[in-house]
Amino acid sequence: MTDIARHHTTPRMSQIVTHGETIYLAGQVGDGETVAAQTQSCLDKVDALLAEAGSDRSRLLQATIWLADMDDFAEMNAVWDAWVPAGQAPARACGEARLARDTLRVEVIVVAAA
Amino acid sequence: MTDIARHHTTPRMSQIVTHGETIYLAGQVGDGETVAAQTQSCLDKVDALLAEAGSDRSRLLQATIWLADMDDFAEMNAVWDAWVPAGQAPARACGEARLARDTLRVEVIVVAAA
Amino acid sequence: MTDIARHHTTPRMSQIVTHGETIYLAGQVGDGETVAAQTQSCLDKVDALLAEAGSDRSRLLQATIWLADMDDFAEMNAVWDAWVPAGQAPARACGEARLARDTLRVEVIVVAAA
Numbered sequence: 001m002t003d004i005a006r007h008h009t010t011p012r013m014s015q016i017v018t019h020g021e022t023i024y025l026a027g028q029v030g031d032g033e034t035v036a037a038q039t040q041s042c043l044d045k046v047d048a049l050l051a052e053a054g055s056d057r058s059r060l061l062q063a064t065i066w067l068a069d070m071d072d073f074a075e076m077n078a079v080w081d082a083w084v085p086a087g088q089a090p091a092r093a094c095g096e097a098r099l100a101r102d103t104l105r106v107e108v109i110v111v112a113a114a
Numbered sequence: 115m116t117d118i119a120r121h122h123t124t125p126r127m128s129q130i131v132t133h134g135e136t137i138y139l140a141g142q143v144g145d146g147e148t149v150a151a152q153t154q155s156c157l158d159k160v161d162a163l164l165a166e167a168g169s170d171r172s173r174l175l176q177a178t179i180w181l182a183d184m185d186d187f188a189e190m191n192a193v194w195d196a197w198v199p200a201g202q203a204p205a206r207a208c209g210e211a212r213l214a215r216d217t218l219r220v221e222v223i224v225v226a227a228a
Numbered sequence: 229m230t231d232i233a234r235h236h237t238t239p240r241m242s243q244i245v246t247h248g249e250t251i252y253l254a255g256q257v258g259d260g261e262t263v264a265a266q267t268q269s270c271l272d273k274v275d276a277l278l279a280e281a282g283s284d285r286s287r288l289l290q291a292t293i294w295l296a297d298m299d300d301f302a303e304m305n306a307v308w309d310a311w312v313p314a315g316q317a318p319a320r321a322c323g324e325a326r327l328a329r330d331t332l333r334v335e336v337i338v339v340a341a342a
Contacts, residue, residue, distance in 0.1 A: 002135045004173060004227055006202065011195045013206035017175050019227050020135065021230045021248065024176040027207025059232060061245050062252040064337070066209045070326050081239045088234065092241035093255025093337045095294045095325030097209030098184050109178070109207045113232055113247050116249045118287060118341055120316065125309045127320035131289050133341050134249065138290040141321025180323045211323030212298050223292070223321045 021114040027107045035072040035105040039079040060090035064109040066097040135228040141221045149186040149219040153193040156222045174204035178223040180211040249342040255335045263300040263333040267307040270336045288318035290339040294325040
């Protein structure tokens with residue numbers, strides 16, 4: 001039975017769950033007023049969590065991105081594309097979904113390799 | 115090649131797919147008129163499916179929750195938080211999405227460890 | 229450390245990411261004007277990508293389907309159900325989400341076994 005490790009665990013969720021060589025992060029949301037600022041803030045949090053899990057953005061497997069408004073697609077992508085390491089982009093999907101608070105414009109859900 | 119085991123398989127979907135030590139459940143929806151009732155019903159189904167797969171709610175890895183109306187967030191969370199075993203919460207994300215039937219208010223998608 | 233293999237990689241995403249025995253595909257969208265045509269086109273792309281990854285539709289683990297309009301559920305399902313190999317359906321969830329372009333009516337996100 002493969003070990004499960006959890007970090008930053010509340011009664012609701014863990015920010016990091018590692019199962020064998022697969023890392024699942026909680027959906028990350030960001031600070032800031034623009035979608036660009038929030039995307040960068042999200043991705044900074046992803047970097048920090050992956051570092052804590054012993055991984056990094058070069059080992060992303062799958063990313064699911066929810067935008068509160070799909071009209072923000074290009075602005076989010078500009079930040080995303082600059083952040084992804086050359087040649088190491090994950091499988092990705094992006095759809096529109098209203099998020100937990102109306103100030104939130106983007107949420108990023110990541111699966112990565114340990 | 116790692117074995118795949120499927121349970122409750124129709125031409126459309128399997129309720130359980132196990133691949134090695136990873137268990138994927140179909141999106142679960144619940145019975146009842148309130149989001150609280152539907153959430154509890156969903157999670158009861160998750161418990162039953164995980165038991166059938168030889169696992170349980172202490173081995174959740176990732177949960178994705180869709181709410182038909184994000185205004186139900188607090189009511190869903192009250193049931194969710196009470197259900198999650200202390201210290202063993204999965205990575206979680208929650209977004210708004212209209213579901214397959216208009217009476218459905220919540221759907222829960224789970225990945226767990228065998 | 230398990231190997232990661234990526235195919236069709238741009239600065240934004242990879243169409244295929246293989247990690248050990250798990251294959252993650254980017255969200256696939258299709259050509260055509262009807263949801264039936266787009267679903268068939270999506271699933272043709274899934275077939276081609278899985279073949280490239282050394283797998284096929286009999287080894288699907290998880291599928292997440294986003295419809296731009298849930299009223300297209302039955303029309304999408306007719307194509308989906310005919311495509312899934314008997315006895316080998318994945319765990320599946322389907323929700324409504326506006327997609328990256330307004331002409332897109334369906335997106336399919338697949339995890340499969342190598």
